[in-house]
Amino acid sequence: MAHDAALAELQTFLGDRLILSGADLAAHGQSEAWFPPTPPDAVAYPETTEEVSAIVAISARHHCPVTPWGTGTSLEGHALAVRGGISLDLSRMNRVLAVRAEDMQAVAQPGLTREALNTDLRATGLMFPIDPGANASLGGMAATRASGTTAVRYGTMRDNVMALEVVLADGRVIRTGSGARKSSAGYDLTGLFVGSEGTLGIITELTLKLHGQPEAVTAAVCAFDDFAAAVDTVIATIQMGIPMARIEFVDEAVAAIFNAANGTALPEKPHLMVEFHGSATSAAEDARRFGEVVADMGGAHFDWATTPEARGRLWRMRHGAYPACIASRPGAMGLVTDLCVPISRLAEAVSETRADIAASGLPGPILGHVGDGNFHAILLIERDNADELKTAKALARRMAERAIRLGGTMTGEHGVGMGKKDLMAMEHGQAWEVMARIKRALDPDGILNPGKVVPENMTEVSQ
Numbered sequence: 001m002a003h004d005a006a007l008a009e010l011q012t013f014l015g016d017r018l019i020l021s022g023a024d025l026a027a028h029g030q031s032e033a034w035f036p037p038t039p040p041d042a043v044a045y046p047e048t049t050e051e052v053s054a055i056v057a058i059s060a061r062h063h064c065p066v067t068p069w070g071t072g073t074s075l076e077g078h079a080l081a082v083r084g085g086i087s088l089d090l091s092r093m094n095r096v097l098a099v100r101a102e103d104m105q106a107v108a109q110p111g112l113t114r115e116a117l118n119t120d121l122r123a124t125g126l127m128f129p130i131d132p133g134a135n136a137s138l139g140g141m142a143a144t145r146a147s148g149t150t151a152v153r154y155g156t157m158r159d160n161v162m163a164l165e166v167v168l169a170d171g172r173v174i175r176t177g178s179g180a181r182k183s184s185a186g187y188d189l190t191g192l193f194v195g196s197e198g199t200l201g202i203i204t205e206l207t208l209k210l211h212g213q214p215e216a217v218t219a220a221v222c223a224f225d226d227f228a229a230a231v232d233t234v235i236a237t238i239q240m241g242i243p244m245a246r247i248e249f250v251d252e253a254v255a256a257i258f259n260a261a262n263g264t265a266l267p268e269k270p271h272l273m274v275e276f277h278g279s280a281t282s283a284a285e286d287a288r289r290f291g292e293v294v295a296d297m298g299g300a301h302f303d304w305a306t307t308p309e310a311r312g313r314l315w316r317m318r319h320g321a322y323p324a325c326i327a328s329r330p331g332a333m334g335l336v337t338d339l340c341v342p343i344s345r346l347a348e349a350v351s352e353t354r355a356d357i358a359a360s361g362l363p364g365p366i367l368g369h370v371g372d373g374n375f376h377a378i379l380l381i382e383r384d385n386a387d388e389l390k391t392a393k394a395l396a397r398r399m400a401e402r403a404i405r406l407g408g409t410m411t412g413e414h415g416v417g418m419g420k421k422d423l424m425a426m427e428h429g430q431a432w433e434v435m436a437r438i439k440r441a442l443d444p445d446g447i448l449n450p451g452k453v454v455p456e457n458m459t460e461v462s463q
């Protein structure tokens with residue numbers, strides 16, 4: 001095996017917390033998307049920052065790749081060890097280290113999941129609102145600059161990570177940022193590591209911004225006769241400054257899929273799913289103003305979910321959309337696009353995307369966090385059908401081109417991994433080469449999550 005020397009040394013250090021065969025390797029070689037299984041040579045389970053540092057230092061000495069693993073829910077093959085080596089599973093570093101309620105901050109280890117953090121915070125009146133649907137790890141969420149349904153109100157991981165502890169590619173441990181709400185002290189290294197997908201360092205501790213639990217929460221779902229009316233409602237709502245906590249779009253195909261998966265009876269039309277947070281008075285007033293916009297746009301079938309149970313059902317259905325879409329075509333796998341455009345270009349982006357999908361012949365239900373101008377088409381491809389995969393990739397490329405042409409990005413929240421790497425030059429031009437130089441400066445031997453995000457040689461930049 002290529003990395004025998006590294007693995008032997010690591011086994012002496014970690015004992016039975018280095019797994020060299022069996023189901024664990026297979027589990028860490030799977031991804032949520034269409035990438036073929038890619039088991040690593042070993043899975044390591046560190047329990048402290050010092051252990052992460054030692055593992056990386058040993059691996060660096062032997063040029064053995066190290067690919068961090070949170071909960072493995074990323075959608076672009078991010079966490080697959082495509083050059084072999086170690087999958088560094090951070091799930092045992094899962095403690096809340098401090099809650100500083102007076103500063104509205106929490107300090108957490110990277111393997112803690114967002115739901116576990118919120119369970120811990122329940123009695124404090126505070127919450128960590130970033131919600132990518134999956135119960136992802138906070139380290140993985142920071143590494144992918146995740147967001148989701150609540151970003152329209154609370155921002156993304158970029159806005160909610162204040163400070164980090166990071167293990168660099170040679171094993172050194174650094175701290176970035178501070179507990180201060182702002183700082184002008186030099187380069188923003190926290191911002192650099194947030195979204196770096198494990199290619200620049202391993203996050204071993206995060207200081208996170210917390211928010212107050214809202215006094216009142218109201219949610220609703222409403223149907224529209226056509227998608228343009230739904231999208232125009234979103235644009236008008238955002239432009240009027242109505243403070244939405246969530247505003248999600250699903251098209252008529254997703255409404256039908258929801259009915260089949262959940263036994264609901266939604267009209268098979270485009271829908272918006274919305275939520276308001278605030279005091280009882282402000283949430284009611286926001287809902288009333290939103291209702292007026294919906295009425296003006298011809299929306300109907302306004303169903304309110306006022307109890308926690310009804311809201312739970314509504315958002316469980318929304319969060320279950322991805323598996324429900326996959327299940328709607330037996331034997332299918334998903335290629336998920338993730339376009340994000342300025343809100344003024346949203347209607348154009350969705351309209352052109354719908355026409356493109358219809359012309360391709362592939363099923364491609366559309367849904368998204370449209371309050372941010374972010375939407376996904378889940379292209380459903382028959383497993384092992386090379387022609388459909390080719391069609392889907394060409395379609396996804398056209399969608400990326402469209403988002404960039406409209407002043408947006410080909411990935412609003414999922415990130416690059418390996419699936420979107422070939423679109424990076426198109427979006428960033430020479431700035432992609434600058435990213436590669438940053439990678440080289442911090443990880444000259446390319447041991448941290450190789451094969452992802454940046455070009456491995458400069459010829460890739462000009463392609």
Ligand SMILES: Cc1cc2nc3c(=O)[nH]c(=O)nc-3n(C[C@H](O)[C@H](O)[C@H](O)COP(=O)(O)OP(=O)(O)OC[C@H]3O[C@@H](n4cnc5c(N)ncnc54)[C@H](O)[C@@H]3O)c2cc1C
Nearest residue numbers: 070071072073074078136137139140141143146147198203
């Ligand atoms: C059904 C479903 C719905 C989703 N919806 C959304 C959504 O709405 N919004 C959204 O943003 N995402 C969404 N995702 C994608 C996914 O949940 C996010 O990308 C999430 O942030 C990944 O976290 P994870 O813990 O699973 O990370 P992993 O998949 O384990 O890893 C992701 C990347 O981060 C790196 N990494 C992990 N931990 C660390 C660490 N401690 N230090 C450095 N690098 C690390 C890995 O190497 C990899 O490159 C969805 C996924 C699914 C399956």
